[in-house]
Amino acid sequence: MPPPHPSQVDSEAADDEARMEMYGGDDVREPPQLSPNKEAKQLEVSSPASPSPVTWDGPHDPANPQNWSKLRKWLLTILCAGMTINVTFASSAPSSATSRIIEQFDISDEVSYLVTSVFLLGYVFGPFIFGPGSEMFGRKPVLAVGMTSYTLFILGQIFAPNVQTLLVTRFWSGFFAVAPLTIGGGLLADIWSAKGRGPATSVFAASVFLGPVLGPLIGGYVAESKLKWNWIFWVMFIFAGASTLLMIVLLPETYAPVLLLKKAKKMRREAETPEIAMSIYAEHEKQDFSLGPLLHRTLYRPFQMLLLEPILVLVTIYLSIVYGVLYALFEALPVIFIERHGFTLSQNGLIFIGVGIGSTLGALTNFYFSLQYSKHVDHWKGFPPAEYRLYGAMVGGPALVIGAFWLGWTGEYSSIHWAVPAVATVVLGFAISLIFMSFLSYLIDTYLMYSASAFAANTTIRSLVAAAFPLFTVQMYTKLGINWASTLVGLIGLVMAPSPFLFYKYGARIRERSKFAPCIDLKIAKELEEEKKQKFEGSTKEQV
Numbered sequence: 001m002p003p004p005h006p007s008q009v010d011s012e013a014a015d016d017e018a019r020m021e022m023y024g025g026d027d028v029r030e031p032p033q034l035s036p037n038k039e040a041k042q043l044e045v046s047s048p049a050s051p052s053p054v055t056w057d058g059p060h061d062p063a064n065p066q067n068w069s070k071l072r073k074w075l076l077t078i079l080c081a082g083m084t085i086n087v088t089f090a091s092s093a094p095s096s097a098t099s100r101i102i103e104q105f106d107i108s109d110e111v112s113y114l115v116t117s118v119f120l121l122g123y124v125f126g127p128f129i130f131g132p133g134s135e136m137f138g139r140k141p142v143l144a145v146g147m148t149s150y151t152l153f154i155l156g157q158i159f160a161p162n163v164q165t166l167l168v169t170r171f172w173s174g175f176f177a178v179a180p181l182t183i184g185g186g187l188l189a190d191i192w193s194a195k196g197r198g199p200a201t202s203v204f205a206a207s208v209f210l211g212p213v214l215g216p217l218i219g220g221y222v223a224e225s226k227l228k229w230n231w232i233f234w235v236m237f238i239f240a241g242a243s244t245l246l247m248i249v250l251l252p253e254t255y256a257p258v259l260l261l262k263k264a265k266k267m268r269r270e271a272e273t274p275e276i277a278m279s280i281y282a283e284h285e286k287q288d289f290s291l292g293p294l295l296h297r298t299l300y301r302p303f304q305m306l307l308l309e310p311i312l313v314l315v316t317i318y319l320s321i322v323y324g325v326l327y328a329l330f331e332a333l334p335v336i337f338i339e340r341h342g343f344t345l346s347q348n349g350l351i352f353i354g355v356g357i358g359s360t361l362g363a364l365t366n367f368y369f370s371l372q373y374s375k376h377v378d379h380w381k382g383f384p385p386a387e388y389r390l391y392g393a394m395v396g397g398p399a400l401v402i403g404a405f406w407l408g409w410t411g412e413y414s415s416i417h418w419a420v421p422a423v424a425t426v427v428l429g430f431a432i433s434l435i436f437m438s439f440l441s442y443l444i445d446t447y448l449m450y451s452a453s454a455f456a457a458n459t460t461i462r463s464l465v466a467a468a469f470p471l472f473t474v475q476m477y478t479k480l481g482i483n484w485a486s487t488l489v490g491l492i493g494l495v496m497a498p499s500p501f502l503f504y505k506y507g508a509r510i511r512e513r514s515k516f517a518p519c520i521d522l523k524i525a526k527e528l529e530e531e532k533k534q535k536f537e538g539s540t541k542e543q544v
Contacts, residue, residue, distance in 0.1 A: 054264040054282045063263070065191045065254045073191045077200045079250055080184045081207035083147065086243040087177035088211025089218075090154070090236050091119050094170075095330040095470075096219030096345055100229035105163040113470045116330065118167050120467035122174025123181070127459050128298050130179045131452060136289050138258035139187050140251055146179025147247055151240040157233045181208070182459075190254035198370040202363045205437045209326070209359035209429065213352045216330055220349030257284035301450070302457035305516055311446055311503065312454050315439050318496045320462040322400065322435050324469035325489060329355065329428070331473035336411040336482055341418045354422050358429025365430075366392050366437040379528075383520040386445035387507045390500040392438030396431045397497035401490050403427035408486020438500070446507075450516045 056064045094101065098112040126146075133142040153176065156169030188200050222232045253259055264282035271277035305312055333351055337343040343351075369391045376384040403424050411421035443458065444451045477485040503510075511517040 051279050051281060054260050054267060054280060056260075063259065065256065065259070066193060068191060073200070076191060076251065076254070077188060077203055079246060080180065080187055081203050083143075083180035083243050083247060084184055084204065084207040085211040085214065086239055087150065087180055088208060089215050089239065090150075090173065090177060090211075091123075092116065092212040092215030092327070092330050093219040093232055093236055094215075096216045096349055097223040097229065097232045099345075100223055101163075101166075104229045105166070107163050109474070110471070111163065113331070113474070114167055115170055116327065116470045117467040118171040119174035119177075120327065120463055122171045122176075123178045123463035124460050124467070126175045126178030127182045127456055130182045131456065132289075132294055132298050134183045134186060134255065135257075138253045138255045139183055139190070140253045143179055143183055143251065144244075144248055146176045146183075147240070147244040150176035150179070151237065151244050154233055154237040154240055158230045158237060160230075185455075187254055190256065198374065199367060202367045202370065202437070205366070205440075206359060206363035206433070208436075209362075209433050210356055212326060212330070213356040213359065213429075216333075216352045217349040220345040220347075224345045257282070257287075261285060297453065298456065302453045302460070305447075305450065305453055306457040306461070309454075309514060309516060311507065311510055311514070311517075312443070312457060314499055314503075315443060316458045316461050318499055319436065319439055319458060320465035321492055321496060322432050323462040323466045325400075325404075325428070325493075326355075326432050327466045328469040328473040328489075329425070331470050332477050332482075332485070333425070335474060335477045336407070336421060337418060340411065340414045340482070343418070351422055351425060354425035355429035355432075358426040358431070359433040361426070362392075362396065362430045362433025363437070365395065365434060369438070370441075380521060381524050381527075383524060384445075385508060385521045386442055386511070387504045389441040389445055390438055390504050390507075392434040393442075393500035394438075394504070396434030396438065397493065397500060399427055399431035400435065400493040401497060403431055404486050404490035404493055408483045408490070411486070412481060412483040442503070446511060446517050448518050448520070453516075 060067060062068075094115045098109075098115065101107070101115060102109065102112050130142055130146055150173050153169045153173040157166055157173070160166035160169065184204055185201075188197055188204060192200050218235065219232050222235055225231070253262075261282040261284040264280055264285070267280050268277040271280065306316065329352075334345075334348050337348045337351055338345070369389075372391070373384065373388050376388060406424035406427060407421050410416050410424065440455075443454045447454045476488075480488065508519075508522065511519050512522060
């Protein structure tokens with residue numbers, strides 16, 4: 001499918017706004033407008049001229065990120081994906097150097113697992129700061145603060161005199177590293193239209209899984225070298241520093257409300273009279289970012305939804321398990337390939353290529369499903385049923401079960417060639433990638449303007465679960481055995497696998513009862529049914 005022309009992008013954006021106005025504007029479930037702040041009220045009251053909200057200079061305004069060239073959009077997409085690979089690489093890279101860390105600080109195996117877990121624990125708290133921050137100040141300054149701080153805290157890990165310092169700096173690195181993960185999706189939405197962002201979203205989603213896979217691969221070779229124990233952190237620092245520098249130099253601001261605010265300030269400075277200057281304002285200036293409303297949006301609403309929304313609850317449980325399985329692999333695969341098959345650290349790292357291949361195949365499969373989804377957009381006037389996003393999870397769920405059983409019952413026995421369980425990692429990577437992309441798209445289409453709150457709740461819970469999994473994975477695989485530990489994972493996956501099929505059948509009914517799901521597709525369905533009925537009645541009259 002050829003990419004949309006810039007003029008087409010503009011018309012699609014206008015159509016989307018019109019459709020939201022038509023189908024969501026009068027819905028009692030639509031979020032209330034933020035109350036204007038005091039300065040904005042004073043601005044409107046005190047201005048003798050008619051207040052003029054600043055907008056783009058027509059549908060083809062080159063300042064609008066939606067109108068940037070395709071080449072520029074793809075460069076920014078790759079930059080965003082690169083930052084994501086960077087921060088997720090840092091989450092898993094030290095897992096291959098645990099023996100060196102144990103030797104350096106004279107700690108137990110259990111304490112060494114915290115090096116990964118505390119980093120993921122930082123993922124839990126970061127989104128509550130960086131998400132709202134990017135909406136207040138723009139994408140670039142918040143990303144710059146996050147990436148710079150994340151990079152500097154890696155220095156603390158390099159020169160850590162004791163394990164306590166190492167763990168504290170790992171936590172804060174994780175806290176700041178989550179900035180591109182939190183903001184990346186919004187940044188892509190800033191520059192790509194709804195129809196055009198499918199391939200870009202697939203690239204971004206694939207980068208989320210590519211980073212953790214590269215960690216053990218590169219970390220294994222560094223840990224086996226004659227370099228000091230902390231060189232894996234030097235590699236992380238160099239990678240992070242380069243990514244941060246590229247981001248600061250190459251990334252422009254992309255958030256439209258902040259860009260229009262800058263435009264309004266410039267117009268006020270250049271206004272001919274103070275009266276005209278006072279009449280110019282940006283909608284962003286009217287938003288209330290005081291503590292109360294901010295806490296409601298970032299803390300209260302996500303967990304309110306987690307308590308009241310059955311779709312969000314079940315999806316969060318499923319994705320938490322899948323995310324935990326991904327990080328459990330970093331501890332489980334050494335048990336299988338180092339202890340059973342006698343691999344070295346670097347050879348064990350190569351096994352993660354299978355997970356990367358599977359994740360890439362999952363991203364390509366999801367892209368195919370996205371193309372099928374786009375065929376329904378026009379018929380459904382821009383809002384197809386959210387359940388059309390579930391095909392990926394329908395394929396990924398059974399694949400996860402197959403991969404878990406395959407890995408466990410072939411990895412248990414050293415008499416079975418190592419390539420057999422290695423191929424199972426491809427199936428697991430494929431399943432994890434598909435389930436994630438499918439369900440995250442489902443949450444977006446289900447909750448629309450509330451999807452950020454749904455994501456905040458989902459990210460918090462799944463990061464907590466992922467932080468816990470490495471703490472018990474080795475003990476589980478050692479005491480239960482590789483076969484039965486993987487069987488346990490497979491059985492849990494088997495219990496969750498029917499969920500996308502159930503949502504596909506009953507999801508619309510559940511959404512209809514939701515306090516947060518706009519259900520625009522259900523309103524459109526009634527219109528389509530009415531149009532069909534009118535056409536039928538018209539044809540009947542003609543025959544008579």
